[in-house]
Amino acid sequence: MNDASWPRLLAVDIEGNGATPPDLVEVAVLPIRNGCFDIEAAGAWLVRPPIPVTSFATRVHKLTNDDLADCPEWSEVAEEVNTALGDAWICAHNASVEYRVLRRHLPAWTPAGVVDTLRLARTTYPDATSHTLDALTEHVGLDLTRAPGQRHRAPCDAFAAAQLLLAMAAHYSSWEELAVKGTLPGCAPSEPAARPTAPETLF
Template structure:
């Protein structure tokens, strides 16, 4: 199961008032765990960055001078996103900004059916409690000590860990065997590894001693009766 964790940084809070995207980051999850594949771009917003926005994410006009415009990174971003569900914290904010940027360069909006809002998930699990990313990291034991300011790459990394916990800390190993056997979703990043069975052999004297012990101490051992009994095995 492929999903994308996404975060953006912007010049402000409202794309309808001319605020623009300045940073896009995304990490790939397969069965809820990061694969190591990621996407990151800094973007020239084609406008000034207000001081109050700089105080939030740390980016200045000089940091983004000469960076590509959104229209120049849109194709790469969409290729990375593919058709996977997209996880974001307060997802309507990120979707709203990306939709505005995509429309501005003549592309279609993101399909809202792909949106997974981790903030909504957190509110359902912890109603009435603080559910910011920092609050969730503290509550769920995710180390966010390096988060001194908003940063899309770091926020994606932290959110991926938080999202795993919000989904119950599900371990993907149970799905791996089914996937490799063709009974589950194909995982293109996982290859079957050849292995050689190494049965444990029991010395004859130990086997005979065990059989004598069972015969003398255990009456009607179940594993010696059908359907459990295997010919030649005690």
């Protein structure tokens, strides 16, 4: 693939407090430029949610209410996160969750498009026994030794999604071909909003 044809793109991951609908407790963005991710330009934000983190959510991402007690509220970091996202494309694993939750927290934000690495992986690796991010990391043999933090935290999962996308890109001749297979419908400015296909689940 001609890496120079890629648009401005960010790998994104978020973690929540386990509420319904979820409040954000962590956001991470990792720029992908010309087919390479840029760790030095990555951004991550911890957020103190208005509703305490549930014990189940803590078991998933290990963030406790004590960990977040001195962190800023969403209103204090929203503008910074919005600036970091801009009008770039984003990619995420099961990206409908990231898209819907971020849009609810940033109503004026609209990405150029959304690539779902889960959607793309089902086409690219139909023989995989599972298409979770953990399973695909093992199936593809992704190298996560440089990943920041631990799995199920936003910076690490954004890194894993970026690695997965770059691995899958080798199977496509152009960004346009990849985008046809992986773009989440209803997430571009010119498209009608897609109806959610599953409940908004975020831990």
